[in-house]
Amino acid sequence: MLKVEELSKNYGDLVAVDKVSFETGKGAVFGLLGPNGAGKSTTINCISGLLQPTSGHASVAGHDVVSDGKAARRNLGVVPQELALYEDLPAVENLRYWGKAYGLHGQELDSRVVEVLETIGLSDRAKDLPKEFSGGMKRRLNFGCGIVHKPQVILLDEPTVGVDPQSRARLFDMVEAERDAGACILYTTHYMEEAERLCDSVAIIDHGKLIAQGTLGELRAKLGARDILQLSGSFPEEATRHALEILIERGDHDLEVISQEELGLTLTLSQASQHLPAIFDTVSGAGGNVTETSLRSPNLETLFLLLTGKELRE
Amino acid sequence: MSFALTSFKKDISRWRQDVMSVLIWISIPLMIGGLITSLIGSDVKPHGVLLMVDQDESLLSGFVAGAYSSGELGELISVEKTTLEDGTERINEGDASGLLVIPEGFGAALLNSEPVTLTLKTNPSQTILPGIISNVTEILLDAGFYAHQLFGDEINTMTSMSDNPPDALVAAMAVTIQNKIESVAPQLFPPIIDVEIVEPPPKEPTPPLALLFLPGMILMAVMFSANGVASDWWRERQQGTLRRLVYAPGQLGAFVVGKALAAAVIIGMVGGLTLIIGFFYHDVSLSKLPSSLLWVALSGVALFSWFAVLQMSFGSQKTASVISSMLLFPLLMAGGSFFPLAVLPGWIAVIGRASPNGFVADRLTAEVTASSAWSIAFSDWLIVLAAAAAGLTVCAWRLRSGFARA
Numbered sequence: 001m002l003k004v005e006e007l008s009k010n011y012g013d014l015v016a017v018d019k020v021s022f023e024t025g026k027g028a029v030f031g032l033l034g035p036n037g038a039g040k041s042t043t044i045n046c047i048s049g050l051l052q053p054t055s056g057h058a059s060v061a062g063h064d065v066v067s068d069g070k071a072a073r074r075n076l077g078v079v080p081q082e083l084a085l086y087e088d089l090p091a092v093e094n095l096r097y098w099g100k101a102y103g104l105h106g107q108e109l110d111s112r113v114v115e116v117l118e119t120i121g122l123s124d125r126a127k128d129l130p131k132e133f134s135g136g137m138k139r140r141l142n143f144g145c146g147i148v149h150k151p152q153v154i155l156l157d158e159p160t161v162g163v164d165p166q167s168r169a170r171l172f173d174m175v176e177a178e179r180d181a182g183a184c185i186l187y188t189t190h191y192m193e194e195a196e197r198l199c200d201s202v203a204i205i206d207h208g209k210l211i212a213q214g215t216l217g218e219l220r221a222k223l224g225a226r227d228i229l230q231l232s233g234s235f236p237e238e239a240t241r242h243a244l245e246i247l248i249e250r251g252d253h254d255l256e257v258i259s260q261e262e263l264g265l266t267l268t269l270s271q272a273s274q275h276l277p278a279i280f281d282t283v284s285g286a287g288g289n290v291t292e293t294s295l296r297s298p299n300l301e302t303l304f305l306l307l308t309g310k311e312l313r314e
Numbered sequence: 315m316s317f318a319l320t321s322f323k324k325d326i327s328r329w330r331q332d333v334m335s336v337l338i339w340i341s342i343p344l345m346i347g348g349l350i351t352s353l354i355g356s357d358v359k360p361h362g363v364l365l366m367v368d369q370d371e372s373l374l375s376g377f378v379a380g381a382y383s384s385g386e387l388g389e390l391i392s393v394e395k396t397t398l399e400d401g402t403e404r405i406n407e408g409d410a411s412g413l414l415v416i417p418e419g420f421g422a423a424l425l426n427s428e429p430v431t432l433t434l435k436t437n438p439s440q441t442i443l444p445g446i447i448s449n450v451t452e453i454l455l456d457a458g459f460y461a462h463q464l465f466g467d468e469i470n471t472m473t474s475m476s477d478n479p480p481d482a483l484v485a486a487m488a489v490t491i492q493n494k495i496e497s498v499a500p501q502l503f504p505p506i507i508d509v510e511i512v513e514p515p516p517k518e519p520t521p522p523l524a525l526l527f528l529p530g531m532i533l534m535a536v537m538f539s540a541n542g543v544a545s546d547w548w549r550e551r552q553q554g555t556l557r558r559l560v561y562a563p564g565q566l567g568a569f570v571v572g573k574a575l576a577a578a579v580i581i582g583m584v585g586g587l588t589l590i591i592g593f594f595y596h597d598v599s600l601s602k603l604p605s606s607l608l609w610v611a612l613s614g615v616a617l618f619s620w621f622a623v624l625q626m627s628f629g630s631q632k633t634a635s636v637i638s639s640m641l642l643f644p645l646l647m648a649g650g651s652f653f654p655l656a657v658l659p660g661w662i663a664v665i666g667r668a669s670p671n672g673f674v675a676d677r678l679t680a681e682v683t684a685s686s687a688w689s690i691a692f693s694d695w696l697i698v699l700a701a702a703a704a705g706l707t708v709c710a711w712r713l714r715s716g717f718a719r720a
Contacts, residue, residue, distance in 0.1 A: 048561050050719050073563040084554030088331040089324060100320045101562040129331070145558065 001025050001184035002047070002153045007056035009042050016042040018208040019056065024186065024201065029179050031199030032188040033300065039208035040188040041081060044157045048078045061152045074102065077151030081158045083142050087131040091122050091141050094130065095148050102149030112148060119174055120144040136167025143174055154178060156187045160194060172198060192300040204304055211307050219303055226254065227272035228302040231265040232292035235283065240265065243286035247278065259309040268306060317565050321572025325546070329580055339539040339584050344591065347531035351524045351595070362411030362443035364393050365401040372421030373473055381454050390446060405435050411443040412436045414451065424458055425470055464494060521683040526654035528592040529678035532585055533671045534651040536614045539584040541638055543577045544621035548631040556718035570710045574615050574702070581614030582607060602687040606678060609690055613674040613698050619705025620670070626712045650675045674698070
């Protein structure tokens with residue numbers, strides 16, 4: 001239903017999106033993960049028709065977004081990161097207006113608006129102006145305006161930014177409801193826990209490039225059962241590297257160095273807690289000093305760290 | 315077209331939430347117009363008070379007092395009888411236009427052709443009314459002299475009559491006076507020379523100055539509202555709704571048409587209200603209201619579209635707002651909103667008429683002052699229609715070329 005092939009977007013010399021490809025189908029949530037500025041929103045803007053791709057293709061329900069843009073957009077619902085609402089128009093009128101923008105009318109429009117109000121939990125506030133709503137309610141209405149025309153493909157661009165936990169949980173329910181109703185959803189976020197809860201498959205994007213892609217299971221397998229061990233303190237570069245090489249050569253664990261800097265050291269290994277004394281001995285033997293230790297079991301966040309050597313939210 | 319109407323209704327609903335802006339657009343020109351009209355356009359005639367001290371209390375002194383307050387002179391001057399002390403005090407305080415003292419013995423002196431002195435003191439802080447009083451007094455005295463020459467005997471008889479003279483005496487006097495008038499009429503009213511009267515070409519009646527201000531005032535309201543409604547593009551952009559519109563399939567054109575329709579209604583309402591008030595105030599025929607209203611609404615859409623183009627050309631709402639305001643006031647000044655084009659010096663009026671609002675105001679002036687409705691040339695309607703269409707086309711292009719996406 002949503003197919004992206006070798007999609008690129010350049011701004012002069014800056015490559016915002018670099019040959020990104022992925023595909024997802026009906027009743028699935030595809031997560032596009034990456035830190036701020038990684039190229040997630042640019043990818044979404046190219047798919048939604050807001051930006052013209054420099055090269056590559058994207059199609060929605062079989063319609064190319066450039067050559068058959070109208071048909072593609074008719075099947076596409078977008079929930080933008082920034083709110084896109086008429087604050088001075090009642091909630092129900094917002095939904096009706098955007099429904100009509102996609103060609104709904106009459107009984108079909110009426111019943112769909114009632115349905116969406118129910119879904120987003122604003123039936124009792126339907127006639128109120130959004131400017132009187134809380135941030136979470138506005139987010140829900142923003143979501144409602146994006147799905148009122150019952151699109152086959154929904155693009156959700158970081159829909160939970162600035163949302164309180166209660167509204168976030170509600171948004172998750174709404175996304176799951178749309179998925180269960182058969183929609184194909186592209187969900188961008190930099191919150192790994194959201195992706196882990198909602199997404200069937202995930203692509204990780206950084207500096208405009210996809211660096212990993214697969215189902216959650218496949219990505220976890222890439223990590224193996226290895227933990228991520230992050231040490232803060234001071235680590236003389238040469239001596240620490242040499243000491244760690246000796247430790248790895250001993251071969252009694254699957255230790256791998258992800259990144260090594262003067263003030264931080266990131267390692268991955270299985271059952272890291274059992275090997276902590278040996279690692280501390282090695283580091284202190286090389287003249288280093290550990291002031292803080294962080295041990296994380298494998299998840300998408302640690303995968304990102306493994307792939308890029310940096311935190312997702314940096 | 316369906317989505318154009320939907321967008322139109324949406325904008326009207328939104329503007330209903332912002333009634334205050336609409337009221338401001340109407341009230342500023344009305345306030346300024348009201349002020350100007352009250353200063354220059356009122357039909358109130360100057361009115362003065364002549365204080366009269368009648369020390370003679372005779373029939374003839376009574377005629378003098380009555381002469382000032384009769385006919386059209388009575389609309390300008392009120393005569394108040396008073397004492398010399400009170401009259402002197404009031405004229406010294408500037409409380410009247412003049413003080414006329416008729417001395418005792420005035421009637422007798424006039425009948426006996428003896429010299430008599432009337433004292434007239436005028437108010438130096440006033441210019442017109444004291445002059446009128448002074449001239450009227452001189453004319454009255456001249457008239458008194460000639461009346462005495464002609465009807466001296468009859469006047470003597472009248473002054474010596476009792477309050478209820480016999481009818482026969484009154485009738486005899488009337489006949490005598492009539493005979494005297496008839497005998498001198500050929501000398502008094504002769505056709506001394508033959509005059510060929512050449513009718514000058516009929517002149518168009520000059521409209522009152524206050525009425526000439528009306529189109530400028532209406533255009534001020536139209537300009538304020540056109541600029542205000544045009545700023546809605548920025549509101550939409552900041553609310554993110556333009557961006558969402560781009561996601562929708564092929565609705566930009568209909569959206570622009572919807573906005574233009576809403577602008578026509580809002581500007582038409584603002585202009586229409588000021589037109590109605592102006593028409594009633596200046597007693598302009600209501601048969602010209604439909605044509606004037608249509609002209610104002612259509613011109614308003616053209617002005618709105620070009621204000622929108624201007625505002626959409628800048629990178630921030632603040633800059634757009636400052637630039638459009640900077641342009642608005644010189645345009646109002648040049649286009650006759652503060653001074654009617656008809657009273658501006660020639661070359662300034664030429665520039666004013668070339669300005670967009672001046673062009674519209676000039677035709678509106680012609681419409682409201684013409685003898686019949688629908689006097690605006692068809693070509694002028696076409697010019698405004700073309701300007702509106704061109705402006706809206708540029709707006710749609712600007713939306714597509716990036717304004718909506720930012």
